Amino acid sequence: MSIITxxxxxxxxxxxxxxxxxEEVGQLQNDLEKIIGYINKLKELDVSAxxxxxxxxxxxxxxxxxxxxxxxxxxxxxxxxxEQRDGAFKVPKVIE
Amino acid sequence: xxxxxQTEFETVIGLEVHVQLSTQTKMFCGCRNVFGSAPNxxxxxxxxxxxxxxxxxxxxxxxxxxxxxLALNCEINRYIKFDRKNYxxxxxxxxxxxxxxxxxxxxxxxxxxPVGDGQLKKIGITRAHLEEDAGKLVHAEDASxxxxxxxxxxxxxxxSEPDLRDxxxxxxxxxxxKLAISYLDVSDCDMEKGSLRCDANVSIRPAGSTAFGTKxxxxxxxxxxxxxxxxxxxxxxxxxxxxxxxxxxxxxxxxDENKLRTASMRSKEEAHDYRYxxxxxxxxxxxADSEIEAARTALPELPEAKFQRFLKDYALTEYDxxxxxxxxxxxxxxxxxxxxFDDYKKICNWLNGSVLQAINERKTTIAQLDISPEKLTDLIxxxxxxTISNLVAKDVFLKMLxxxxxxxxxxxxxxxxxxxxxxxxxxxxxxxxxxxxQVVEQIQSGQEKAIGFLVGQAMKxxxxxxxxxxxxxxxxxxxxxx
Numbered sequence: 001m002s003i004i005t006x007x008x009x010x011x012x013x014x015x016x017x018x019x020x021x022x023e024e025v026g027q028l029q030n031d032l033e034k035i036i037g038y039i040n041k042l043k044e045l046d047v048s049a050x051x052x053x054x055x056x057x058x059x060x061x062x063x064x065x066x067x068x069x070x071x072x073x074x075x076x077x078x079x080x081x082x083e084q085r086d087g088a089f090k091v092p093k094v095i096e
Numbered sequence: 097x098x099x100x101x102q103t104e105f106e107t108v109i110g111l112e113v114h115v116q117l118s119t120q121t122k123m124f125c126g127c128r129n130v131f132g133s134a135p136n137x138x139x140x141x142x143x144x145x146x147x148x149x150x151x152x153x154x155x156x157x158x159x160x161x162x163x164x165x166l167a168l169n170c171e172i173n174r175y176i177k178f179d180r181k182n183y184x185x186x187x188x189x190x191x192x193x194x195x196x197x198x199x200x201x202x203x204x205x206x207x208x209x210p211v212g213d214g215q216l217k218k219i220g221i222t223r224a225h226l227e228e229d230a231g232k233l234v235h236a237e238d239a240s241x242x243x244x245x246x247x248x249x250x251x252x253x254x255x256s257e258p259d260l261r262d263x264x265x266x267x268x269x270x271x272x273x274k275l276a277i278s279y280l281d282v283s284d285c286d287m288e289k290g291s292l293r294c295d296a297n298v299s300i301r302p303a304g305s306t307a308f309g310t311k312x313x314x315x316x317x318x319x320x321x322x323x324x325x326x327x328x329x330x331x332x333x334x335x336x337x338x339x340x341x342x343x344x345x346x347x348x349x350x351x352d353e354n355k356l357r358t359a360s361m362r363s364k365e366e367a368h369d370y371r372y373x374x375x376x377x378x379x380x381x382x383x384a385d386s387e388i389e390a391a392r393t394a395l396p397e398l399p400e401a402k403f404q405r406f407l408k409d410y411a412l413t414e415y416d417x418x419x420x421x422x423x424x425x426x427x428x429x430x431x432x433x434x435x436x437f438d439d440y441k442k443i444c445n446w447l448n449g450s451v452l453q454a455i456n457e458r459k460t461t462i463a464q465l466d467i468s469p470e471k472l473t474d475l476i477x478x479x480x481x482x483t484i485s486n487l488v489a490k491d492v493f494l495k496m497l498x499x500x501x502x503x504x505x506x507x508x509x510x511x512x513x514x515x516x517x518x519x520x521x522x523x524x525x526x527x528x529x530x531x532x533x534q535v536v537e538q539i540q541s542g543q544e545k546a547i548g549f550l551v552g553q554a555m556k557x558x559x560x561x562x563x564x565x566x567x568x569x570x571x572x573x574x575x576x577x578x
Contacts, residue, residue, distance in 0.1 A: 015369060017184060054177045054374035061381045066119050066156035069126025069140075077139045077244075080146075087135040088234065088241035091186045095235050095361075 003040075004032040105300040105338075107331050108308060109260035111323075113273060115252045115283050116229065116291040117160045122248035123228045124151030124194065124378075129250070131289045135243035143228075143248035145190030150377050153178075157250035158201070160282040161226050162383070162391050164252055165202030167276050167398055168221050172388050176201050177380040178226075181370045186242050187230040195253075197372040200225035207276065208400060209268040214414075219269050220257030227251050246290075258297070258308070263327035270294060270320045275399045279424045287319055294323050299344070300334045309334075309344065314358055316350040326351040330358050402427055410440040419448045425462045426452075432469035442476055450493050458497075466500045467493075475503040488512050488560050516563045518570070524554050524562065525570045539575055547571055 009028050013020045020028065071077075074087065083090040122129050125142035141149035165172050179197035205221035229249035234241040254273065260266045274285045274292060284291040299311035314330055317323045329351075334344050349358040397405070399421050406417040406427075421427050426447060433443045451472070455462060475496065479489045484507060495506050507513050515521060528550050529536055538546040547568060554567045 015182075015371070055376065055379055057379060059379040062152060062379050063155040063158070063381070064126070064152040066121050066154050067126060068121050068128050071127045071138050071140050072144075074134070074137050077136050077144065083239075085236075085239070085241055087137075088243050089136070089186070090239050090241055092239065093235060094186055094233070094240045 003036050004029050008032070104303060105335060106303045106305070107262055108258045108299050108301060108311075109263070109266050109327060110258040110297045111256045111260065111266060111269060112295045112297070113254045113256075113270070114229075114293045114295075115164070115254065115277060115285065117157050117250040117252060118281075118283050118291070119154055119156045119160065119250055121154055123154055123157055123226070123250040124248055125149075127248065131291070133245055135241075136245060138245045139247070143189075144244055151194060151375075153378065153381065154250060157226065158381070158383075159391065160250070160280075161201050161224065161252050162388060163280050163282055163395065164254075164277055165205065165224055166388070166392050166395055167280055168202070168205040168207055168224065168254070168273075170202035170205030170221060170224060172383060173199055173201055173203065174383050174385070175199065175380060176383070178375045178378045179372045180375045181227075181372055183368075183370060185230075186240055187233050187247070189231065189244060189247060193228060193230065194375055194378070195227035195372075196225035207269065207272055209265060209272055211265070217259075217265070219259045219265075222255045222257050224252050224254040227253060263324040263331070266296065266327055267320050267324040270323060272399070274320075275422065279396055279398055294320075296323055296327055298327055298330050298334070300331060300338065310346050312344065312346065312358075313348045314351055315348060315361070316352075318353065322351060322353060325356065326358055329356065333358065396424070399424075406430075410434060412440060412444060416441075416444040416448060419452070420444065423462065429462050429469060433473050436469060437473040437476060439476070439480070442480075443473070446472060446476060446493075450490055454494070454497060466497050471496060471502050478503050478507065482516065482563065483507065483513055485514060485560060485564070488514075512561060514563045515558055515561050516566055518566070521554075521562060521566055521570055522574075524557060525550075525567065525574055528553055528557075529571075529574060536575065539571075 006025060006029060009025050009032065010020070012032075013025075013028075078084050078087070078089070081089045116129075119129055121127060122138075122143055125140050127138045127140050127143055130138065142151055162172055176196065176199050178194050180192040181195045181197070182192045184191055200223040202224035203222065205224070206218050207221060208216040208218055211217045229246050229251045231242050231244040231247040234243070256269065260269060277283055277292075278285050286292065294317060296314040296317070297311045298314065299309035301307065301309040312330060312334070314323075314326050317326050330349065337344050348361040350361050351358050402421050403417050406412045406420065407414065410417075412420070420430050430443060430447055433447075434440055437443060451462070451465070451467070454460075454465060458465070472493075475489055475493060478484050478492075479486050484492065489503075492503055492506050492512065495501070495510075496503060499506070501509075532550065532553070535546050535549055539550075550571050551564055551567050554562045555564060
């Protein structure tokens, strides 16, 4: 009853930028199986008369006016940068 | 005659246009939405995606999006939500972009493009959705540098149907899209500043086929002309691939403006798996019918309608009307002039000539130019009633712009009025006849064209002030009297 394959686990881990040890792959495969199994159980419910919801709060139309608020001071904004150059965050090169 | 492979294929193009909305602040935070600040100076915990920060929708951005949607003949969704589009790339600090997945604010619109002989073709607009812009990356030799100032700028992504059939249609679509949006006061639409950007999806298929071929996505075009050139290149590349018996690979290709070709992007971004889901930080919102109707009523007359009306009401040529409506301010200026002076063609010639030239040379707008409809029509009238020649008027116009004075004052101060006093002109003609015996001989031997030389000399002597028609008459009279 393998719904989640070994490949699925590695793919999801790659998308989430999680590095897995070999033994963790099998463990997670089991965990994900259980979660998906639970979702499948929920799917047995008839919800055809229920409106889909995208949000748990019964709130709507929370807006702000188009008014400028102070931004962070430049040095404060860059304080979290591991490396910086010319006022910018420096990261490993992403394009060849 | 149709020969060769070019005619065996049909091209299918769809465009994705990103328009930055010119709100004061960003989409979800109060940071200033401006171009050209020092890197990372318009940033805050929300747009940098710091833990614990919460986005709140800018009401004005929503209004702008509705305004554009209505101008593009779109339906407006009454119930809207935002979704997270997940991807890892350094320009995106939250590792997701807030966008709209299945409930875009606008859908089902269209725009017309000219296809010759006064015919129009309808290009469908699939949808337009609100999202936030990513940051700016600068790629150095050894690293990439990230500036988050642009992160969170409100964007409307306008997606066309794959209705465009050649690069020129794509170009015309972009022109008309930009023109329509420029009438709405919601965006600079300045490609150089990146406030309007375009990606193109293009594929080819055997003519007559209805299935789509494999498409490539073209990016990195910095002008509409570049979009057209990139499409031309890419279509020809796809032809060659297919004719060589190979298959077009679905990929993103970057336009190289220097080498004039597209090349595979080969980015380190992972395969697209965006895993969209509703953003739990943002509650859904609803738009009332009354609000949408109010926005519809508040729309200005759009370029297409204005063009047709100018042809009809002012009997302008398609060429003249086409230029005038390129700028809403210019069109309004024209109408103000037309209310004062009824030679519409002459007004057009001035606007599309000296006025447009001054605007381009001074890199300004009609509104900022020191000229009013009253002042301009006053100047045109001075030419009309023979006070000054057209040539002098062009000079007076420039002096008006520089000094802010009106035409009469400049003409008087500088003594530019045409000399129509017969006695004064006769004296000039006498001197010319005496000084140019050979020319006189030519004229008397029937070479009428030589009169032109003497008229030119008279104009030169008077710095363009002599009435050329009178000069010509006086020369003819003088010489025929022997």
